[in-house]
Amino acid sequence: RELESALYIANSEFTARAYxxxxxxxxxxxxxxxNPAFYSTPTTGEFVTMINPYxxxxxxxxxxxxxECAEIPFLFVESWMxxxxxxxxxxxxxxSLGNAVLESRTSDMKTVYGRTKILLAPSKWEEAWGRVASEAHCSGIPVVGSRRGGLPEAIGNGGVILDYDAPLADWVAAIRRLWTDKADYDRMSAAARLFAERPQMNPDNQFATFMDVLNRAVEGQSLRKAS
Structure with a gap:
């Protein structure tokens, strides 16, 4: 009963709907x-990168x-130990693939994004968000990811969203198109960078929204005590 007057914060529309x-x-x-300063970097575009190979x-x-994309180099980066x-x-x-390598986790993700052309996020489970997508966007890196949980919200206009169970050919086509079609890649890269700059992701706006929730909670508590 004491929680009836509580205010709640969710990290995505998906999570809010679930609540x-x-x-x-x-x-x-x-x-x-x-914080874009931690992730924004020029990239050599050497790899299609997947973070957290679980x-x-x-x-x-x-x-x-x-x-299927034997001509494209893939980088897999440890996140969970x-x-x-x-x-x-x-x-x-x-x-056994011949075109993929695994690297250990790092605290400096610029070293990863600085070599990434496309971020691959084919998550199988319902993500609450999709932090790696938001990080990649800071460097104009498009994301090819799955329609699971809050991940599509994180990818938005900055990539390609597919059903996890979509035909393999669809996933391959999306990767190959971004890898080989410069015009399409440049368009999607610009969209990714613009999406990273949307007001919803601005730290100052986020802090202001958070403070508004706190202020409303305090005001509500004061009104309850007065009554």
Whole structure:
């Protein structure tokens, strides 16, 4: 009963809908705060990059795509810590491809985005958001990702969104088109950069929205005490 007067914040429209459906509550949406200074970098465009090579994140699908795109180099970057057996299994899988490498996690994501032409995010589970998509957009890197959870909100106009279960040929075509068609890539890259600059992702706007929620909570508490 004490929570009936609480105000809620969700990190995506998807999460807000889930709260509404499950608990009947309304939420103010504030996406994860992305500081462009930590991610914005020129890129050499050497790789199609997937971050966090777990099956939940779509690793199996990414491997299939890489196998079909033998002419394109793929970079897989650890995010969640891989145990030794899992890492060895991933390395064996990638070695069989011949066009993919695995790198250890890093605290400086510019070293990753600085070599990335396309970010691949074929997540299998319902993401609350899609932070890597928002990070990549800061450098004008388009994202090819799945229609799962809040990930489509994070990708928006800055990439291509496909059903996880879409035909493999559709995923391959999206990657190849961005890799080979300079005009299409430049258009999508510009859209990604513009999408990163939308008001919803501006840290000052996010902070102002957060403070508004806090102020409304304080005002509500004061009114309840007065009554």
């Amino acid at each position: 509404k459906e499950k608990f009947g509550i309304e939420s103010t949406v504030i996406p994860p705060t992305i 099956n939940e994140k779509g690793f199996e699908l990414a491997v299939q795509i890489a196998r 891989l145990d030794d057996d899992h890492r060895a299994e991933i390395e064996r899988t990638l070695a």
